[in-house]
Amino acid sequence: MDLETVKRRASPREFSPKDDMPEEYRKAATRMIQFHANSEIMGAYLEKPFIRQAPSLDRKLAFSAKVQDEIGHGQLLYRAAENLGVKTREEMLDELADGRGKFLNCFHYPMESWEEVPMIGFFVDGAAMRRQATLKNTSWEPYAHAMDKICFEEGFHIKHGESILAELATGSKAQQERLQEAFEMWWPRILQFFGPTNEASTHHDFAADVGLKTMTNDELRQQFLNAYLPKAERYGLEIPDEPRIRRHDDGRYEVVEEDLDWDEFWTVAKNEYEPGLGQIDAREAAQEAVDWVRESMETPAGGPTPAAAD
Numbered sequence: 001m002d003l004e005t006v007k008r009r010a011s012p013r014e015f016s017p018k019d020d021m022p023e024e025y026r027k028a029a030t031r032m033i034q035f036h037a038n039s040e041i042m043g044a045y046l047e048k049p050f051i052r053q054a055p056s057l058d059r060k061l062a063f064s065a066k067v068q069d070e071i072g073h074g075q076l077l078y079r080a081a082e083n084l085g086v087k088t089r090e091e092m093l094d095e096l097a098d099g100r101g102k103f104l105n106c107f108h109y110p111m112e113s114w115e116e117v118p119m120i121g122f123f124v125d126g127a128a129m130r131r132q133a134t135l136k137n138t139s140w141e142p143y144a145h146a147m148d149k150i151c152f153e154e155g156f157h158i159k160h161g162e163s164i165l166a167e168l169a170t171g172s173k174a175q176q177e178r179l180q181e182a183f184e185m186w187w188p189r190i191l192q193f194f195g196p197t198n199e200a201s202t203h204h205d206f207a208a209d210v211g212l213k214t215m216t217n218d219e220l221r222q223q224f225l226n227a228y229l230p231k232a233e234r235y236g237l238e239i240p241d242e243p244r245i246r247r248h249d250d251g252r253y254e255v256v257e258e259d260l261d262w263d264e265f266w267t268v269a270k271n272e273y274e275p276g277l278g279q280i281d282a283r284e285a286a287q288e289a290v291d292w293v294r295e296s297m298e299t300p301a302g303g304p305t306p307a308a309a310d
């Protein structure tokens with residue numbers, strides 16, 4: 001299929017592995033899905049140490065189920081990307097371990113306290129849900145299909161994150177203060193979740209033309225702000241003065257983009273943000289730790305063949 005035909009036919013779930021897709025489409029879709037899959041895995045590894053810090057058995061169970069869900073999302077997405085024939089799942093996992101694989105800005109920042117947990121579990125997952133809901137209409141069918149299951153589970157994650165947030169927001173004075181501190185630290189990163197305004201985003205136009213993306217960064221951030229600013233206030237969080245957010249007469253919110261640190265954002269995007277490098281190294285260590293599983297799976301059932309045993 002040529003690129004013009006792809007653009008003409010681009011619509012929700014239009015293309016699947018039975019279609020002969022042009023290389024440009026396959027590469028763009030792979031880049032997008034691989035980024036998404038990497039982000040699921042890196043988010044899970046950021047959250048995993050907090051299973052032990054969860055304050056009750058119920059919280060531990062729910063939190064550990066959430067972390068497992070995220071790993072599952074990553075695996076589903078690697079499969080959806082693999083169908084494009086550009087890279088195998090193993091190659092994508094190797095790229096993530098050796099620092100070439102890119103992932104969401106929020107998952108580069110180390111997380112230190114339990115009060116930071118709802119910053120990911122409520123706000124970042126909430127932002128992710130906005131984007132993921134639109135991806136149910138992406139033109140690459142295996143991606144959209146994976147999104148059905150992922151969005152279903154994300155709905156629970158957000159409820160769970162909100163429940164932790166509500167508990168801390170009504171907790172001791174010290175907890176409330178730590179929650180506000182965590183919010184102030186994470187708020188600019190969360191606002192950068194959707195990336196810069198569209199003009200500065202290099203890959204958007206092509207992805208939109210071929211139906212991979214259906215909404216712009218700005219539209220998604222708008223939706224997120226409209227929904228989550230009132231929620232933050234409802235839980236007693238004070239919105240920091242910076243970055244400034246303007247409220248228009250029609251109820252629309254606008255972030256003053258120059259108040260955000262885009263140099264830091266691009267350093268993060270290139271996997272060069274110093275405080276986050278430990279997380280990429282940890283990913284490499286985790287990958288190496290299960291090498292023996294991969295090797296044993298490559299060995300035929302019944303053990304090595306007699307020739308190999310010699």
Ligand SMILES: [Fe+2]
Binds near residue numbers: 073154
């Ligand atoms: Fe997820």
Ligand SMILES: [Fe+2]
Binds near residue numbers: 157
């Ligand atoms: Fe999630």
